[in-house]
Amino acid sequence: MPKKPAKKAVKASPQRAAKKSPKPIPLKSGPQKPRPWTPAEVHEAFSRFRKANPEPKGELEHLNPYTLLVAVVLSAQATDAGVNKATRALFAVADTPQKMIALGEEKVREYIKTIGLYRNKAKNVIALSEKLIAEFGDEVPRTRAEIETLPGAGRKTANVVLNMAFGEHTMAVDTHVFRVGNRTGLAPGNTPLEVEQGLEKVIPSEFMLHAHHWLILHGRYTCLARKPRCEVCLINDLCRWPEKTV
Numbered sequence: 001m002p003k004k005p006a007k008k009a010v011k012a013s014p015q016r017a018a019k020k021s022p023k024p025i026p027l028k029s030g031p032q033k034p035r036p037w038t039p040a041e042v043h044e045a046f047s048r049f050r051k052a053n054p055e056p057k058g059e060l061e062h063l064n065p066y067t068l069l070v071a072v073v074l075s076a077q078a079t080d081a082g083v084n085k086a087t088r089a090l091f092a093v094a095d096t097p098q099k100m101i102a103l104g105e106e107k108v109r110e111y112i113k114t115i116g117l118y119r120n121k122a123k124n125v126i127a128l129s130e131k132l133i134a135e136f137g138d139e140v141p142r143t144r145a146e147i148e149t150l151p152g153a154g155r156k157t158a159n160v161v162l163n164m165a166f167g168e169h170t171m172a173v174d175t176h177v178f179r180v181g182n183r184t185g186l187a188p189g190n191t192p193l194e195v196e197q198g199l200e201k202v203i204p205s206e207f208m209l210h211a212h213h214w215l216i217l218h219g220r221y222t223c224l225a226r227k228p229r230c231e232v233c234l235i236n237d238l239c240r241w242p243e244k245t246v
């Protein structure tokens, strides 16, 4: 018996298929990613920061690149106010690597004993001073790689020094900048380095000299860790944080 031709599979037209199988659209699990900032929005945010505070200053007191370097090394896990309290007297007697070495580790320790981890920090201050004399002609070097070789100095220290002492367009990411970068959605990242690179990518060059300070000050006084002051925040209309209170 001749075989019956196999039934041709009939493709449903898109409309029919849609009618036939109204499959529910699966809900995405987890929070939705916020829409990235447009270049115009980033420009607007930093224009507002600039208008409100055209010449932002860092809060770590220092007299020259060397004392800035020492102050930043001392500021790890300490507040700027606490560091300033100790360094005012220290820098009055030792504002160069030679003077610091002449003072000696024990005396340095005495000056900074109100700062956390002061024993280790005193050791680092002496060791970095010795290295500056031995390898860098008593000067703070001007590259990140060189600064990072100094005892107690990491990437954040290098970025602060390069920005504040030498006017480089670096972005030092501390706890405040890390929080602001993530919350606002300006530069989300799991590590300080990711946030640093994200911010460098989106912030226009015209703002980079002061961007680090604007973001630190924003995090320190407005976008507070526990209770952000969204109602007085300059960029509350642009911020992508789903939990913002405005």
Ligand code: SF4
Pocket (backbone or CB within 6 Å): 183, 184, 222, 223, 224, 228, 229, 230, 231, 233, 234, 235, 236, 237, 239, 240, 241, 244, 245
């Ligand atoms: S709106 Fe609130 S969460 Fe967003 S940046 Fe401003 S203070 Fe921070």
